[in-house]
Amino acid sequence: MTKYRINKTRFVDQTKTVSFTFDGKKYYGFEGDTLASALLSNGIHLVGRSFKYHRPRGIMSCGSEEPNAICQINDNTDLTEPNVRATEIELYEGLKASSQNCWPSLNFDIGGINNLISPFIPAGFYYKTFMWPKSFWKKIYEPLIRLSAGLGKSPTQPDPDIYDHKHEHCDVLVIGGGISGIISAKIAAKNNLKTILIEDKNILGGSTIYQNNKNFIIDNQKSNEWLMNEISELEKLDNLIIKTRTSLAAFHSYNYLLAKENISDHLPLDKKNGSIRQRLWKIRADKVIVAAGAIERPLIFNNNDRPGIILANSVKKYLDFYGVSTGLNNIIFTNNDSAYETAVSLFEKGISVKIVDIRKKSSSNIVKNAEDLGIKIYWNSSVVNTFGYKKIKSIEIMNLSEDGSNVTGNKHKIQCDCLSISGGWTPMVHMHTQSGGKLDFREIDQVFVPTEKSENHINVGSCNGDFELEELVKNTNNKVKKFLNINEDGFDKISVLCSKESEKKNIWLLPNTISESKTKSFIDFQNDSTAKDIKLALREGFKSIEHVKRYTTTGMATDQGKLSNMHALGIIADTAGVKMGTLGTTTFRPPFTPLTFGAIVGRSVGKFFDIVRKTSIHEWHVQNNAKFENVGQWKRPWYYPINNENLHEAVQRESKAARDSAGILDASTLGKIDIQGSDASEFLNRVYTNAWSKLGIGKCRYGLMLNEDGMVYDDGVTTRLGENHYLMTTTTGGAANVLSKLEDYLQTEWPELDVYLTSVTDHYSTASICGPNSKKILEKLFPNKDFSDETFPHMSYQDAIIDKIECRIMRISFTGELSYEINVESKYGKSLWKNCIAAGEEYKITPYGTETMHLLRAEKGFIIVGQDTDGTMTPIDLQMDWIVSKKKYDFIGKRSLYRSDTMxxxxxxxxxxxxxxxxxxxxxxxxxxxxxxxxxxxxxxxxxxxxxxxxxxxxxxxxxxxxxxxxxxxxxxxxxxxxxxxxxxxxxxxxxxxxxxxxx
Amino acid sequence: MFVINCPYCGERDQSEFSCGGEAHIVRPKQPTELSDDEWAEYLFMRKNIKGVQFERWNHAHGCRKWFNMVRDTSNDKIHAVYKMGEKPPVI
The missing domain is CATH 2.40.30.110 (Aminomethyltransferase beta-barrel domains)
Known part of the structure; x- marks a missing residue:
């Protein structure tokens, strides 16, 4: 065991050694450690440099609120990830972590000079300094800012990991596996409700699971032992799914929640075996019980950011959960009773501890416990300064004045190697507010607590402001029973004994003897915002909390202000002389902790990002060297280069061939809508600008479709296949929208019309042959058919048979050339195409792509909707007056053609x-x-x-x-x-x- | 993401639907009789209220049917869902 691993616990297996590296140096920890606890067991506190001043920073907490201990994992590999919290990552064999935001090294960081010039770079420094001279911006300021911007290094290679998405439904979702979450889940699951319990740590139990203080007794057992039994009973329940390593990311309306499960992040690289890395659960829950807990607050005093200054309850967790002491000579600085639990715990392990308390006294059991043990307590005192550059060495304390606004008397210096701080607790109301819930400010202990309005979710436990064990257990039981309509359960007669706090005192910014401008009292540790920055912002006229936040960047770091937001609010309220409850809070936005991009996109990467549609002739195009163009989701041949031709050369050749002899185009992607019903002709009359009633059976007509605002929307040729049967074609990209639009009109404006629409785009493949020799090719393909202009004129269609396959031949032209389109069922598309190529060989039939098609159309002045139009062009603007019927009483968009603007x-x-x-x-x-x-x-x-x-x-x-x-x-x-x-x-x-x- | 009770299919996730804007705007039967202002009123003017709003929705990735819905835009509470042509409920 190392010097700091002083305690054996059931949570860390000290028989299983795990090696890892930090900044290239090898260390050892145990299975069950986090990176943070393993570093601390090796006596390492200094893990990073702060963002702006590059001050040395140490591990400060044990959870997702950690502002300082953020690392780069697996540097210089495709698995690298920046800004990983050392307090959350579980230790595994071979873990490689390195510190961020320092150069050339963590111990000697050039950027530390920013700390010396800090009086010149206060909040808003960027906005004020980089304004002038204007010419400096592009060449000097911007490169300089870019150089120092950002934390950690982004990966430069594609992410090789697999991520997954899964949907889940349940009756009750419980968020948080601490004591209140466990009580809630048990009540729900025992009453036959399908329940899911999610917990972001790898084991259940929250902070109670390592609470072995004799002042906290449930049913005559220490609270940790009682909870252990509850958990083993819980695990036996059938209709309960327990998901550990799963953190809630977002709580949306209608109880739709996103949770991220870490599946293989805790495994060594060689044991992952290609398993999924993370899974994003999309949960729809009938009822949600939020038991997210609370986060301990720091205290704000001069130089409160040195390595070795740690939240008091985190010190307790490192000791009682991981068996690691964060120091051997501890001082606890607190404004409340909870830190005394840490003191007692340290004392019981034989570690030196003293307490500095800003209160004048406290009469609770736990404080009496500490006093009885002989722990030295400095009442009515505050820390005014700390010393030690890379690790805290000593502190100075002074007495507080009567009203707490000043410090008095002499400075008293105390040596230490760890300072545990506790400024009280902040309920995690993030989930509640994300779901739309509101908050109330509770004066007595200065916390925002949820106001319950929703029928579909409740908050229980310390996230609801129930901090004392007895009220927490009883209130959770009662609330959950009421919420789930349950009359009786096993927690009704439970007996709870606990220490109760009656003296409360809070000072947001602790007083000092030296002037504020010379202090560094950090509020946001990651973004280096200090109390004086907040006050500067107020002096400069920022009043709204949202503005102060953005001006000072308080709460805008990767920890999203989990530790800093309350103090920022408190200092604003104190300075501006307003009540804190009236200020409101900044907005809590999802995700609660950062999500990987991989988890967000899941399997929708690479070729699964979007659907790719290919025609049945696609393979032939590939074999014939086609270059493709994306048209909507379709892959369309763009051009077919021969012998290293470039786009221009290929298109010139293809265009010439199409006009001189014969060209062939795969037109299968054009949208096709089958229209049937006794009112089909009337329907076309209403949706196209031209008249359709007199179109004979077997004839084709070009149509132009407008939006109701008169602008061209789509075009295409429609063929009358029978008395009440038409086949409409649309542009390739517009097919789905045209169908939707037509359905909309049919269902909502003209429900009286007897018309049925079916998309048949994928049902037919189309080969379009054009050019002066096209007729000869068709005659070869269909030897029994008469293609004379008299029997088969332009703009008409006939059925035919080729190789026993039925097909439709339309004599219509995209290009202005003599031209035929042959449609067959898609499965025969390639065989038809090959037949056409074979028959056209003697005429040097040339396959051409979309680029040539556009060129040929441009030569003829045929518009391409979406290229020559952009949603602001009327048919009149396009000089297509000829297609707009003057006789028809109405059609979609007609009235708009006579608006003053369109005229x-x-x-x-x-x-x-x-x-x-x-x-x-x-x-x-x-x-x-x-x-x-x-x-x-x-x-x-x-x-x-x-x-x-x-x-x-x-x-x-x-x-x-x-x-x-x-x-x-x-x-x-x-x-x-x-x-x-x-x-x-x-x-x-x-x-x-x-x-x-x-x-x- | 809310859950919509499609009058034809039952409860489905919002991602299956698309919103078609304000409901009960009837296309004028005789557009040519209308002044520019009257036509513009039909063509462009839509309410966007904070509160109870009558909307058209389409079960685009389902039955493809259009229907009407009464939704409170401030909290996404859905008060009613009814078929096209049915009378709007009094909310």
Missing amino acids: REDRKQLVGLLTDDPNEILEEGAQIVSELDKKPVEMIGHVTSSYFSPNLNKSIALAVVKGGKKMNGQRLFVPMENKNINVTVSDFIFLDKENKRINA
Whole structure:
């Protein structure tokens, strides 16, 4: 055993030695230790440097509230993790931890100079200093701030661990496995309610499990022994799930809670065996019982941050739970009785201890116990200073004045190697407030306690402000019974004896003889906010607690102010002379303790991040070297490079082939909606801008769909398959939204229409063959079919058979070329495609991708919804007046086309642009101006589509320009970073304005 | 995340639903008769109150049915759920 491991306990197995490294040096601890208890057993207190002043800092607590002992784990590996609290991580063989925020080393840290210049860097220093000169910002201030910003190092490699999500439902969820949580869980589970008990530590029992003081007796047993028996009975209950190493992250409305379970964080690397690291539980509970406990408060006095200054109850836990003494010459500094339990515990182990108490006396049993043992108590005294740079060596105390606002008399110096501090207790009301609960301020002991309003959750135990064992047990029993509608249970006749505190005193900021500006009384230890920073903020006019918090950064560190928020509030209230209860609190936001990104995303990483949709022809595209583009969730062939062609070269070749001979496009991704019902024609009349009643069976028609605000929403060709049967196509990206929108209108505005919509996008695969030779290819594929213009004209459809497979052939054109679309059931898509490629071989049929499709459409001035439109374009703006029916009484968006705004003549309108230099290709998105010299520059439009057309042998572009309809022939400019490009407004149809090619 | 009692499917998590904004705004039968202001009132103006609000919801990842819901936006308490076309309850 090491010098500081002075006690054997049942919680740490001292037969099992575990080795670990801290800052590269090897140490030993035992199974059951945390990193913090193992370090302390080796006499190590100094574990980190503070964020701003780089002051040496030691372990201060034993739980999630720890502000100082935050480490980098597994440095320089893909498993590295910053800001891990040493007080929470369980020791395992081979654990590698290192300190943060120090350079070159923890013992000698250059940043420590900040401590010396601290008078010059008070709160708000950044806001005040880095304002001027303005030119310094980019090259000096920002790099400097970035260099010193952040705690720890982010991983640079992908996280190799597996994380999981799971849903769970229960009747009762109990948060916290301390004594009140155990009583609650037992009452619930014994009464046939499906109960889950979660506890963030690896064993149940909270702080009672190591409470072996004779002043705390339940049913004639010491409270820890009684609780031990309760736990072993609890573990036998059938309808209770106990989850240890599981911490509550968030408590949302409707009792929806997130809890993170650590599954393999406590195992050595070689024993994890690829198991899941953490699991995020998504729990829906009928009733929630919060038994989250309380956190001990520090005391705020000059130099209260030295290594060796530890919360009193944590000192007790290290001693009675881990068997580790945090010092051999202890002083306890307190304002309440609970720290006396620590004193008695230390004394009983033969360790020297003295007590400094700001109260004048206390008449409780536990204090009498300490006095009887002969422990020296300095009443009515306060610590005014501490000494020792990397570890506390001594303190100075003085007497308090009558009202506690000053210190009087002589300074008295006392040697020590550990100072245990206790400023009372703060109920953990985080869960309660996260769920929407409100708080009341309780004057007598200066705590915020939950006000019970909810029918679906209660708070019990010390998180509800019940600090004394007797009231805690009785109140928990009564509250839980009432909450769960239970009449009797085994805790009704329980007898509890405990020490009771009657003298209470609290001073938020302890007085000193030296002026405040020369003291460092830390409130937020991690962010280095001191009492004088808070007062400075108040002097500078910040009044709201939320503003003071942000100005001083109090409570904004990774511990989220678990130790600091109450003192900040208290000092604000005292300074401003207002009642603390009237200030409110800052907002408690989830997560309660930081969550790993891995736990948040679970399995949704890599290829599971989002669905990938592939057409049935996808494999062929891959084999033929296609480059893909994401269109919504679809993977669409973008272009098919041959022999190291780049995008431009491939697209030029594909576009030329499609116009000169034949091209083939996989159009399977277009949205397809099957529309049936006796009112199908009327329905189309209402949703499209053009008329549909007279469309013959077997005919196709292009339709434009607007939003109710008159803006173009989607387009596509719809085919009339039968009297009451249509097949609508939509854009690839718009398919799901169009279906939703149509369903919305059908269900809510026009429930009288007899129409049924079914998405059939995935049901059919589509090969679209275009070009002057497409008809010949179709004739080869379907030798028995007549493809003459008379029997199979443009915009019509026919059924056909290929290889015994039924298919639909639509003669419709995406590109302005003679063109056919063949639709088959998806499972035959690839075979159809291969047939088309084989039949087209003699015509050098060329597969083309989305880029070529866009180019071909741009040549013809066919808009692409989403590229040439952006939700602010009406059909009139797009010069598509021809498709807007004047005769129809109504359709979606019609009325909006006559609003004063949509009728403005200076709206952005679709035009063509030609560059002076035919080889100059404009950038899509580039802004367009009419006057170069005008200041400020007036941007009158932007380029929406731009290509080099191999068929016209020049650059073409579509653009939207204010008042563009009347600007044909006008010269405009496209200013780029290095030059201005001269352009001329042209017709937006660049090729085949007479539509001859469609019947070529 | 609240639980919504879909009138067709029963209780489901909120993540299965999408909200369609204020309920009981009827599309005018004769839009062409309306002034710009009247049309704008239908098209753009929506209430966003702190308190009890009548809303349209869609069971988007379920039965895909639209229905109406009365929700208190200040605490997410759901007072009523009813089918399209049914009379709104008095809250």
